Amino acid sequence: MAGLDTRALTKKLRVQGAMKSCLSTEGISDREAVARAKQWQGIVGVDLVQEVAHPGPFVWDPDDKLSRNWKIARDAGGEMQYADELRPADIPIVAFDFGVKYNILRRLRQRGFRIQVVPPKTTAAEVMSYRPRGVFLSNGPGDPDPWIMRTKPCVN
DSSP states (O other): OOOOHHHHHHHHHHHHHOOOOOOOOOOOOHHHHHHHHHHOSSSSSSSOOHSSSSSSOOSTTTTSSSSSSSEEOOOTTTTTTEEEEOOOOEEEEEEOSSSSSSHHHHHHTTTEEEEEEEOTTHHHHHHHOOOEEEEOOOOOOOOOOGGGGOOOOOOO
């Protein structure tokens, strides 16, 4: 974007919340942009998670090729070293994919987690079958309302 005070826009959104808008590269008039913004249905109640989540479970980086910190340096023998070694992946976790960013998975792996990624509608029984020591709930797009659990809280 050019010619827009993004700081002022950020402050306005922080105070007033999400608003309908129309940004275009089509060269439309201000009146047309306003009309398009008013016509947009918005994202309230829309399940965008299904659009971005993986359809099935998978293990993140089983070969440790994606998660290393890359650098170029010479080791003690003068040989070029292109990546740091990863610590062992000895802490099993399950990560729910609600639109998870790969860099989050990469950083978790760098800290020693072995990550089983599962789709959004994975059941608790399925999660527990992986025998995780923890469960990670990723961030995701859009309105969280379709995913909010509408059950009574558990009381022990």
